[in-house]
Amino acid sequence: MxxxxxCGAWALGFCLTFGIASFxxxxxxxxxxxxxxxxxxxxxxxxxxAQRPITPALVELGRALFFDPRMSIDxxxxxxxxxxxxxxxxxxxxxxxxxxxxLNARNAPTVINAALQVKQHWTGNREDxxxxxxxxxxxxxxxxxxxxxxPMARLKAIAGYQPMFKAAFPNDPNxxxxxxxxxxxxxxERTLVSRSRFDEFLGGKLDALxxxxxxxxxxxITTGCVACHNGIGVGGGEFKKFGVVEDYWKLTGxxxxxxxxxxxxxxxxxxxxxxVPTLRNVAMTGPYFHDGSVxxxxxxxxxxxxxQLGQTLGDNEVHDIVAFLGSLTGPLPENFATAPVLPAER
Amino acid sequence: MxxxxxCGAWALGFCLTFGIASFxxxxxxxxxxxxxxxxxxxxxxxxxxAQRPITPALVELGRALFFDPRMSIDxxxxxxxxxxxxxxxxxxxxxxxxxxxxLNARNAPTVINAALQVKQHWTGNREDxxxxxxxxxxxxxxxxxxxxxxPMARLKAIAGYQPMFKAAFPNDPNxxxxxxxxxxxxxxERTLVSRSRFDEFLGGKLDALxxxxxxxxxxxITTGCVACHNGIGVGGGEFKKFGVVEDYWKLTGxxxxxxxxxxxxxxxxxxxxxxVPTLRNVAMTGPYFHDGSVxxxxxxxxxxxxxQLGQTLGDNEVHDIVAFLGSLTGPLPENFATAPVLPAER
Numbered sequence: 001m002x003x004x005x006x007c008g009a010w011a012l013g014f015c016l017t018f019g020i021a022s023f024x025x026x027x028x029x030x031x032x033x034x035x036x037x038x039x040x041x042x043x044x045x046x047x048x049x050a051q052r053p054i055t056p057a058l059v060e061l062g063r064a065l066f067f068d069p070r071m072s073i074d075x076x077x078x079x080x081x082x083x084x085x086x087x088x089x090x091x092x093x094x095x096x097x098x099x100x101x102x103l104n105a106r107n108a109p110t111v112i113n114a115a116l117q118v119k120q121h122w123t124g125n126r127e128d129x130x131x132x133x134x135x136x137x138x139x140x141x142x143x144x145x146x147x148x149x150x151p152m153a154r155l156k157a158i159a160g161y162q163p164m165f166k167a168a169f170p171n172d173p174n175x176x177x178x179x180x181x182x183x184x185x186x187x188x189e190r191t192l193v194s195r196s197r198f199d200e201f202l203g204g205k206l207d208a209l210x211x212x213x214x215x216x217x218x219x220x221i222t223t224g225c226v227a228c229h230n231g232i233g234v235g236g237g238e239f240k241k242f243g244v245v246e247d248y249w250k251l252t253g254x255x256x257x258x259x260x261x262x263x264x265x266x267x268x269x270x271x272x273x274x275x276v277p278t279l280r281n282v283a284m285t286g287p288y289f290h291d292g293s294v295x296x297x298x299x300x301x302x303x304x305x306x307x308q309l310g311q312t313l314g315d316n317e318v319h320d321i322v323a324f325l326g327s328l329t330g331p332l333p334e335n336f337a338t339a340p341v342l343p344a345e346r
Numbered sequence: 347m348x349x350x351x352x353c354g355a356w357a358l359g360f361c362l363t364f365g366i367a368s369f370x371x372x373x374x375x376x377x378x379x380x381x382x383x384x385x386x387x388x389x390x391x392x393x394x395x396a397q398r399p400i401t402p403a404l405v406e407l408g409r410a411l412f413f414d415p416r417m418s419i420d421x422x423x424x425x426x427x428x429x430x431x432x433x434x435x436x437x438x439x440x441x442x443x444x445x446x447x448x449l450n451a452r453n454a455p456t457v458i459n460a461a462l463q464v465k466q467h468w469t470g471n472r473e474d475x476x477x478x479x480x481x482x483x484x485x486x487x488x489x490x491x492x493x494x495x496x497p498m499a500r501l502k503a504i505a506g507y508q509p510m511f512k513a514a515f516p517n518d519p520n521x522x523x524x525x526x527x528x529x530x531x532x533x534x535e536r537t538l539v540s541r542s543r544f545d546e547f548l549g550g551k552l553d554a555l556x557x558x559x560x561x562x563x564x565x566x567i568t569t570g571c572v573a574c575h576n577g578i579g580v581g582g583g584e585f586k587k588f589g590v591v592e593d594y595w596k597l598t599g600x601x602x603x604x605x606x607x608x609x610x611x612x613x614x615x616x617x618x619x620x621x622v623p624t625l626r627n628v629a630m631t632g633p634y635f636h637d638g639s640v641x642x643x644x645x646x647x648x649x650x651x652x653x654q655l656g657q658t659l660g661d662n663e664v665h666d667i668v669a670f671l672g673s674l675t676g677p678l679p680e681n682f683a684t685a686p687v688l689p690a691e692r
Contacts, residue, residue: 067432076443085685086413086426092691097422101447284690295691332687339431339683344630345438345641 029206032214035221041232042199043280047115047190052130054187057167062188064164064340065181071137071151073144074099079133079185082108082142085337088284089114089192094292099144106258107292112333113280115190117236122274122290124239125264129189134182148178155181160343194281194330198234201327209327216324219317224309233278234328241272242290245310248272251303252293260290283326297322375552378560381567387578388545389626393461393536398476400533403513408534410510410686411527417483417497419490420445425479425531428454428488431683434630435460435538440638445490452604453638458679459626461536463582468620468636470585471610475535480528494524501527506689540627540676544580547673555673562670565663570655579624580674587618588636591656594618597649598639606636629672643668 048054065071069078082096082104083089089110091097096104106122111129120126126135136142137151145151155161155176162176168184169175200208209217220226229235239261242248249257261273274290287293288300301321305311313321394400411417415424428442428450429435435456437443442450452468457475466472472481482488483497491497501507501522508522514530515521546554555563566572575581585607588594595603607619620636633639634646647667651657659667 064432067430069430069433070438074443074447075439076437076447080432084413084415086410086688087415088687088690091422092416092688093421097420101420101422284687286691332685337685339678339685341434341630341678342432344434345632 029214032218033201033204033206036217037202039221039226039230040198040202040234042202043113043116043193043195043232046193048187052128052183052186052190054190055168057164058169058184058187059191059335060340061161061164061168062184062186063335064161064342065185066188067340068342070158070345071143071145071154071181072099073146073150076100077143079111079136083111085332085339088112088281088332089336090285092286094287096141098139098142102141102144104141106290107287109277110281110285111189112192112194112330112336113233113278114192114236115186116233117275117278118238119275122277123261123264124275125261128186130182130186132182133185133189134178137178137181151181152176152178158343158345164343188335192333192336194333196280196330197327199330210323212320212323213327214324216320216322217327219320220324223305223311223313223317223321225305225321228276228308229279234280235276236278238276239270239273240276240308242274242307243272244308246307248289248303248307251307252289252291254289254291254293256291258290279325280328281330283322283329297325301325375560378564379547379550379552382563383548385567385572385576386544386548386580388548389459389462389539389541389578392539394533398474398529398532398536400536401514403510404515404530404533405537405681406686407507407510407514408530408532409681410507410688411531412534413686414688416504416691417489417491417500417527418445419492419496422446423489425457425482429457431678431685434458434627434678435682436631438632440633442487444485444488448487448490450487452636453633455623456627456631457535458538458540458676458682459579459624460538460582461532462579463621463624464584465621468623469607469610470621471607474532476528476532478528479531479535480524483524483527497527498522498524504689504691510689534681538679538682540679542626542676543673545676556669558666558669559673560670562666562668563673565666566670569651569657569659569663569667571651571667574622574654575625580626581622582624584622585616585619586622586654588620588653589618590654592653594635594649594653597653598635598637600635600637600639602637604636625671626674627676629668629675643671647671 046054066079069075069081072078077099082091082098084091089112091108094107096108098104109122114120115129118124120129120132126132137148138145143151165175165180169180172180197208220229228238228240231237242260248254259271261270262268283297286297287295288297294300294303298318301318302313305313392400412425415421415427418424423445428437428444430437435458437454440453442454444450455468460466461475464470466475466478472478483494484491489497511521511526515526518526543554574584574586577583588606594600605617607616608614629643632643633641634643640646640649644664647664648659651659
């Protein structure tokens with residue numbers, strides 16, 4: 001076969017150009033991975049700690065309790081009411097409704113990958129998932145009990161729970177306590193881990209992210225989002241003022257101005273401080289921000305860049321960042337997606 | 347080895363007696379199976395009919411819709427709010443709470459094996475599961491919408507549902523309608539079949555039931571419970587006055603007297619008529635009766651025998667009947683126990 005010289009030269013040029021471009025892209029991706037590894041970390045198998053250990057019996061008990069509404073004052077509210085498996089551990093509401101339709105002060109964050117966070121709740125007024133679960137029993141807008149005696153009496157009346165508490169707390173002669181309720185549910189939540197393609201990328205598999213997603217990751221880093229959204233949770237590690245550059249309520253259209261952490265600490269320097277939310281599974285857990293005031297992820301990305309960094313993102317930047325955030329969606333943990341059978345009352 | 351004559355004779359007598367007793371028991375069990383087969387029937391693989399066919403796409407859509415709260419007026423109420431997988435398709439409440447904490451008039455029956463019934467709702471004012479699902483959209487105490495436009499507009503706004511409706515209704519140019527909502531959820535409910543050990547027994551496996559359970563089945567037949575609780579559902583096939591012999595509210599302690607089917611039909615002869623509930627999974631679906639006024643299955647069995655048959659059951663009879671009813675508990679259907687991932691809003 002005869003190939004015209006011009007064509008051969010063109011092919012050579014093409015190959016060289018393409019080869020160099022590929023080489024450069026590969027080098028860029030290696031650099032991106034290196035950067036990413038210095039900022040983020042892959043999820044562990046579970047969130048157990050030395051102080052908060054997990055056992056199969058503890059997790060099994062906690063899983064049942066998580067789904068049981070009978071310990072709320074009107075027997076309508078389980079943890080799963082506001083943290084529904086089908087909605088990725090949220091309720092898709094701006095603010096959750098608890099017992100007697102009482103409105104919670106803030107948006108319900110997902111329970112998936114939640115235990116990794118520095119504290120619980122938007123203002124960090126719960127130490128950890130165990131503390132959150134115990135205090136929810138008497139939370140006015142959650143379980144609504146006037147004291148711990150009411151839910152503990154109910155728990156004790158359901159015979160099927162007795163062997164489960166016994167197995168979960170073998171050395172405890174009277175294991176049905178508010179603290180153990182929290183320990184069991186907390187242990188369960190420490191197993192709700194949802195690893196995503198981003199974890200594969202961090203593990204070294206460069207093509208676990210698409211070109212758009214990698215570009216989004218680059219933009220996410222260069223724009224400065226990573227100043228707050230970093231670590232294992234891509235957030236969840238610290239408290240920051242929401243509205244560093246511009247008041248958030250002017251951007252979000254929030255109806256009420258929430259003083260955030262200052263409401264708990266009574267310190268003026270904590271005004272408008274909120275926990276930086278983890279962005280894992282963020283594409284599945286709208287609406288956004290502490291008051292659920294923003295419905296779309298695109299809008300939330302624009303507002304966060306504006307309020308926190310003073311940056312007005314272009315459409316391509318928003319598109320790429322949203323693509324990257326989509327790579328943080330993992331599968332529903334199997335022991336969250338599958339309902340436990342609760343002991344029947346006798 | 348020498349065996350004293352007296353001992354040999356004793357052994358012979360024992361063997362004969364034991365053999366005859368076994369033979370008689372086996373004959374009794376065969377007769378019981380024959381009786382049971384003339385009264386009951388095993389569950390089919392699903393409850394599809396020629397008029398109400400099912401396809402995988404229809405069932406998949408219906409399963410998502412069943413778990414989605416966003417189409418209720420306050421976005422808190424999905425079908426699964428009152429029909430929770432963990433509670434065997436009930437909410438363990440005497441009467442369910444729907445949107446804005448509104449109280450339903452009656453107890454929420456399980457959705458498992460529900461499609462087999464002659465009609466839906468305690469008073470039969472819903473033709474079938476499809477009709478029930480459609481009308482729930484505007485039910486004041488369930489989804490609470492003022493009309494069908496509100497929930498249909500919400501459905502259309504969730505982009506992820508569009509291909510699902512398209513796949514479920516391939517010949518329908520505008521498939522997002524209240525009727526198709528009902529058809530999809532109904533198709534899903536027609537797959538919620540939970541076969542139990544009693545079905546194995548009816549299939550000829552005598553020892554699928556324990557001796558107590560077989561005795562309970564005998565008592566259930568001879569007491570006359572089967573006059574109403576018969577067929578595939580062990581109930582669910584007809585309407586009967588609750589309180590044939592004695593007013594039910596005097597036995598149950600019901601706070602309100604419910605006129606039952608007469609409220610719908612306006613006929614005096616329908617006063618106190620309710621659908622005979624299916625007893626499948628009854629051990630898992632308390633509290634009992636149309637108003638959830640009775641917490642324990644033992645008490646419910648005693649009251650039903652007294653109110654309907656004028657019989658005062660002894661403790662052994664109650665024990666055996668409750669044992670038999672326990673054999674009607676099947677596993678949670680897998681596509682009920684496993685949460686679907688709902689399309690996120692955009």
